[in-house]
Amino acid sequence: MIDIDKFDRALKRVEKPARYIGMEKNSIKKDLDKVKIKFAFAFPDIYEVGMSHLGLHILYNLLNNEEDIACERVFAPWIDMEEQMIEEELPLFTLENKEPIKYFDFIGFTLQYEMSYTNIINMLYLGDVQILSKNRKETDPFVIAGGPCAYNPEPIADIIDFFVIGDGEEVILEIMNKYRKFTESNSSRLNFLKEVSKIEGVYVPQFYRIDYKEDDTIDKMNPIVEEASKVIKKRMVINLDKSYYPDRLVVPYIETVHDRIPLEIFRGCTRGCRFCQAGMIYRPVREKSVNTLLNMADELIKNTGYDDISLTSLSSCDYSELQSLVLQLISKYEKEQVGVSLPSLRLDSFSLDVLKEIEKVRKTGLTFAPEAGTQRLRDIINKGVTEEDLTTAVSYAFSEGWSTIKLYFMIGLPTETEEDILGIRDLGYKVKDIFFSMPKEKRKGNLKVTLSASCFIPKPFTPFQWIGQNSMNEFNEKIYLLKNNIRDKKVTFNYHDSKLSYLEAILARGDRRLSKVLIKAWEIGCKFDGWSETFDFDKWMRAFKEEGIDGDFYALRNRELDEVLPWDFIDIGINKEYLIEEFKKATEEELTRDCRLGCNNCGINKSFTGGVC
Amino acid sequence: MNLRVKFTKENYLKYISHLDLMRLFKRAFRRGQMPIKYSQGFNAQPKLSIANPLALGIESIEEYMDIDLNKKIPEEEFIKIMNKELPEDIRILDVKYLDNKKSISSQIRWGYYQIKVRIGKIKDVKLLESLIKEWLDKDQIIIKKIKRKRKKIIEKDKDIKHLIGNVTISSEEKVKLSDSEYLVTINCLLRAGDNGNLKPTDFLEGMDKYIDVDIDMDSADIKRLNMFSEEKGEIKKPM
Numbered sequence: 001m002i003d004i005d006k007f008d009r010a011l012k013r014v015e016k017p018a019r020y021i022g023m024e025k026n027s028i029k030k031d032l033d034k035v036k037i038k039f040a041f042a043f044p045d046i047y048e049v050g051m052s053h054l055g056l057h058i059l060y061n062l063l064n065n066e067e068d069i070a071c072e073r074v075f076a077p078w079i080d081m082e083e084q085m086i087e088e089e090l091p092l093f094t095l096e097n098k099e100p101i102k103y104f105d106f107i108g109f110t111l112q113y114e115m116s117y118t119n120i121i122n123m124l125y126l127g128d129v130q131i132l133s134k135n136r137k138e139t140d141p142f143v144i145a146g147g148p149c150a151y152n153p154e155p156i157a158d159i160i161d162f163f164v165i166g167d168g169e170e171v172i173l174e175i176m177n178k179y180r181k182f183t184e185s186n187s188s189r190l191n192f193l194k195e196v197s198k199i200e201g202v203y204v205p206q207f208y209r210i211d212y213k214e215d216d217t218i219d220k221m222n223p224i225v226e227e228a229s230k231v232i233k234k235r236m237v238i239n240l241d242k243s244y245y246p247d248r249l250v251v252p253y254i255e256t257v258h259d260r261i262p263l264e265i266f267r268g269c270t271r272g273c274r275f276c277q278a279g280m281i282y283r284p285v286r287e288k289s290v291n292t293l294l295n296m297a298d299e300l301i302k303n304t305g306y307d308d309i310s311l312t313s314l315s316s317c318d319y320s321e322l323q324s325l326v327l328q329l330i331s332k333y334e335k336e337q338v339g340v341s342l343p344s345l346r347l348d349s350f351s352l353d354v355l356k357e358i359e360k361v362r363k364t365g366l367t368f369a370p371e372a373g374t375q376r377l378r379d380i381i382n383k384g385v386t387e388e389d390l391t392t393a394v395s396y397a398f399s400e401g402w403s404t405i406k407l408y409f410m411i412g413l414p415t416e417t418e419e420d421i422l423g424i425r426d427l428g429y430k431v432k433d434i435f436f437s438m439p440k441e442k443r444k445g446n447l448k449v450t451l452s453a454s455c456f457i458p459k460p461f462t463p464f465q466w467i468g469q470n471s472m473n474e475f476n477e478k479i480y481l482l483k484n485n486i487r488d489k490k491v492t493f494n495y496h497d498s499k500l501s502y503l504e505a506i507l508a509r510g511d512r513r514l515s516k517v518l519i520k521a522w523e524i525g526c527k528f529d530g531w532s533e534t535f536d537f538d539k540w541m542r543a544f545k546e547e548g549i550d551g552d553f554y555a556l557r558n559r560e561l562d563e564v565l566p567w568d569f570i571d572i573g574i575n576k577e578y579l580i581e582e583f584k585k586a587t588e589e590e591l592t593r594d595c596r597l598g599c600n601n602c603g604i605n606k607s608f609t610g611g612v613c
Numbered sequence: 614m615n616l617r618v619k620f621t622k623e624n625y626l627k628y629i630s631h632l633d634l635m636r637l638f639k640r641a642f643r644r645g646q647m648p649i650k651y652s653q654g655f656n657a658q659p660k661l662s663i664a665n666p667l668a669l670g671i672e673s674i675e676e677y678m679d680i681d682l683n684k685k686i687p688e689e690e691f692i693k694i695m696n697k698e699l700p701e702d703i704r705i706l707d708v709k710y711l712d713n714k715k716s717i718s719s720q721i722r723w724g725y726y727q728i729k730v731r732i733g734k735i736k737d738v739k740l741l742e743s744l745i746k747e748w749l750d751k752d753q754i755i756i757k758k759i760k761r762k763r764k765k766i767i768e769k770d771k772d773i774k775h776l777i778g779n780v781t782i783s784s785e786e787k788v789k790l791s792d793s794e795y796l797v798t799i800n801c802l803l804r805a806g807d808n809g810n811l812k813p814t815d816f817l818e819g820m821d822k823y824i825d826v827d828i829d830m831d832s833a834d835i836k837r838l839n840m841f842s843e844e845k846g847e848i849k850k851p852m
Binding site: 011012 | 625626628629630632633636637639640641642643644651657659669670698700702831
């Protein structure tokens with residue numbers, strides 16, 4: 001345990017001390033001397049962000065259900081706490097037992113976004129743990145990682161001992177079993193790594209050699225130990241309805257980003273939007289049954305006391321029995337003042353009745369994501385919504401009393417023209433016109449339309465994985481074009497920082513040569529890069545320069561279809577041929593149907609489920 | 614059914630804010646299936662009112678709140694169920710059903726605090742008592758209050774003399790840390806509530822400003838010991 005006097009002194013000097021105290025309802029504090037395995041679940045961002053992450057709650061409870069395992073949480077301390085910790089010489093510790101993370105057997109990071117990588121390095125540093133995998137000694141913790149960004153693990157290959165690719169709850173106990181055996185034997189760290197590399201879905205980067213061509217692209221990637229396989233197949237929970245889900249969640253004292261019960265209704269998505277990585281890597285769709293969900297909701301409300309249930313998934317309106325689920329939840333909990341909310345509304349599947357029900361208990365702003373300003377471009381990205389979908393949905397929303405509408409777009413999508421850009425403005429104006437075309441007495445509230453544009457980042461395992469990103473100049477020109485053309489008090493335009501998106505693009509599709517850039521950037525002082533107040537682009541550019549690495553090579557270059565991509569060794573269950581075919585269809589503005597309307601032969605059902613999706 | 618609840622907020626839970634505490638109670642009520650009344654409207658909130666919210670970082674062994682129940686729960690049962698749902702550092706000590714509807718917030722007039730603080734630049738701790746007495750005998754005690762109005766920061770002078778009641782130095786708890794530094798325990802009665810309120814940190818600031826000693830503000834451990842109402846000039850317990 002850390003020195004509590006020092007800890008107390010530090011707490012007095014920081015802005016939100018409750019981030020570091022732990023002791024929340026349903027948190028689990030075991031006697032660390034009495035367990036066999038100590039697992040630190042590490043989230044490389046602040047408490048409020050990390051506690052809103054569903055995966056944390058699943059794995060935390062799953063691991064702690066094992067009597068001989070203690071899973072404790074650790075988050076990135078905010079800048080003020082970090083300063084105090086350095087001044088007081090406090091090593092990074094877990095919330096439950098305030099135990100330094102260096103004394104744990106595993107430090108497991110979840111990789112939710114690329115711009116948290118410097119925080120991983122910083123947390124290891126603050127925790128007194130070697131940053132490079134190769135420098136860790138026999139008794140040091142194993143630093144492992146999983147989550148969506150692990151589908152291209154290469155940029156942090158030098159830092160992480162091994163990755164878990166796919167659904168973590170499917171694999172983690174197998175790893176723990178291997179570790180139990182390992183602790184009982186006299187085996188070495190290296191042997192344990194060899195042992196886990198035999199588990200499907202586990203990737204040990206140090207067991208692979210990568211050869212590069214003269215043009216700096218990858219020539220080949222080969223295992224250098226017998227145990228490591230050439231292809232790493234993702235792990236997947238096949239029957240989500242029967243799979244583990246916690247009946248309780250740690251309930252934070254302070255307000256977090258998502259302060260509610262996340263009820264995961266399904267995994268995967270059938271839409272096939274061509275820019276969307278989640279839509280590809282989480283295939284196929286696996287639903288939970290209404291019954292299971294109702295039981296889960298009941299337990300979770302009883303055990304947490306939350307008054308809001310959020311039905312989470314990639315596209316919640318696509319849940320096959322959404323209406324039934326929502327109606328039952330609402331009729332059951334309305335009296336107890338428990339509300340139901342639906343993130344990620346889609347314009348086309350917009351179910352008016354469901355929305356009406358939800359509105360009974362709580363009314364919030366509505367958010368839609370047309371993603372692109374014209375039908376042509378929406379077809380290219382296979383976002384199957386039309387302008388009519390939008391106008392129908394918005395008209396309905398206004399007539400029902402909503403007045404705050406947010407529309408999400410991406411700029412820099414392949415083949416984008418000025419017309420597509422201005423189409424974003426046009427849609428915003430159209431929404432405004434719909435509002436004011438209603439008779440005055442029917443308009444409720446004060447209209448606010450927000451158009452929000454992010455910069456398109458090509459991601460691995462999508463049909464756009466070969467495409468070069470727009471340069472920062474191109475992005476900025478497009479942003480200014482829109483900014484200068486939106487002149488209406490009722491319509492607000494927000495946009496993302498193109499610099500951040502450029503870096504994200506580099507890391508998203510980078511290879512392991514980027515590890516040293518990451519470490520250099522951290523040495524220069526980069527951390528919390530996803531936070532505008534701490535993000536420092538110039539430092540990043542210095543890091544690239546000092547390491548002699550060209551970011552444009554990763555972000556901006558159009559890649560050949562036959563190029564070996566850094567993540568090609570991972571098998572997500574979808575054929576590469578399918579992605580190529582989708583890429584070609586995109587250039588021909590050809591749509592691909594929703595999987596539920598008929599199989600598109602992506603290969604997922606052959607890889608995993610024995611023919612059914 | 615109006616129920617007055619006396620509770621504590623100790624140790625690390627001093628670091629959760631008033632709003633956090635309201636949320637915590639709301640969730641604990643739901644877990645304990647307490648029939649608490651809700652306000653009307655889209656954003657219905659449970660009817661609970663906590664008297665004189667504590668500032669972040671201050672502990673208390675005597676806090677009060679009034680809640681409204683749809684049906685009567687026996688006192689002991691309420692305490693038992695809620696203490697099972699609440700964290701260890703928030704304990705319900707006592708509850709009482711109220712006949713009148715005079716809210717707790719409107720009744721509180723005084724807070725009694727214990728402040729443990731390091732004080733430097735004093736040769737003898739006995740001197741401190743007379744220094745404090747002298748300080749309290751002044752006609753005015755002016756401190757600077759900083760108010761934030763949007764982005765502007767406005768400094769205002771405030772006379773706090775009439776907000777300070779009894780001040781004592783606990784004699785058994787004086788720890789000599791060095792030749793000129795002591796850990797001192799000050800007990801003070803300060804105005805609380807709508808008709809004048811003084812935060813213990815502002816009280817310390819006043820001391821620091823007027824008395825020629827070094828008060829290590831960072832070191833202050835503050836705990837609220839009691840809250841009082843006042844009737845016809847007489848100080849009373851609110852339940």
